[in-house]
Amino acid sequence: MSSENTETRVRILAATVRMLEKHGGRGVRMGDIARESGISRQAVYLHFASRTELLVAATxxxxxxxxxxSRLAPSRAATSGVERLALYIECWGNYIPDMYGVAKALMLAQDTDEAAAAAWQDRMAAMRDGCRAAIDALHTDGTLAADWTPEKATDALWTMLLVPNWESLTKECGxxxxxxxxxxxxVAQRSFVEESAWAHSS
Structure with a gap:
């Protein structure tokens, strides 16, 4: 891809993010993004074949x-499952406030907008992969609490860390x-880590 094409692509993506944050994800059409980018609607389609592809790329x-x-690097380099779990939660907790504008826009739009729903599902699938990696590390170490399977523990951790739950705790509960x-x-340690491993993580 030429530098000019790369620059245009970045302009489109940056404009898409601005439009999502400005309008709460609602009514952000390809034509709107083209105007915000200062290019033609046709030019947008030359870079992104569909609105879904564009919104996924924007996230x-x-x-x-x-x-x-770089934010995930410490958790990926962790030497134990307990450490990886803690560092992943720390990374995610610090990341949500920075991406919340786009996250909120996509969450608001997803019920009536298939492209927004696809983009948000893609991001939540990536977050789930991180949860699964942390739980798998516990399982490999033998420190996953005995009443959990890796699959069910991943389900629970992922649900616990979903953005609407963060939103309730930080925006509503303060x-x-x-x-x-x-x-x-x-909560994660007490839920997913064998009690005998707690002392080593303190």
Whole structure:
């Protein structure tokens, strides 16, 4: 891809993110994005074959801008399942506030907008992969609590960390980011880690 094409693609993605945040995800059409980007609607379609493809790419663009891979590096380098679980929750808890504008827009639009729903499902699938990696690390270490299977523990951790739950705790209950991270770590440890491994993680 030429530098000009790359620059145009980035302009489109940046415009899409601005439009999502500005309009809460509702009524953001390809023509609107084209006008915001300062290019033709046809040019947008040259880079993105569908609105779904564009919205999925926009969420990944947010990840790139926020350097999500660097944020995840400590959890991926963890030497134990207990450490990986704690570091993943810390990463996620610090990440949500930074991506919340786009997340909120897609959540609001997903019930009536298939493209927004696809983009949000893609992001939540990526988050679930992170949950599964943390739970698998516990299972490999032999520190996953005995009453959990990896599949069910992943289900529970993923549900616990969903953005609407973070939203309720921070926006409605007034928890700070620091409080959210600390308490989610505690709940996760007590739920998913064998009690005999707790002392080693303190």
């Amino acid at each position: 990944k663009y947010v990840d790139e801008k926020l350097d999500v891979d 928890w700070s980011t620091r409080q959210y991270i600390r308490r989610m770590k505690t």
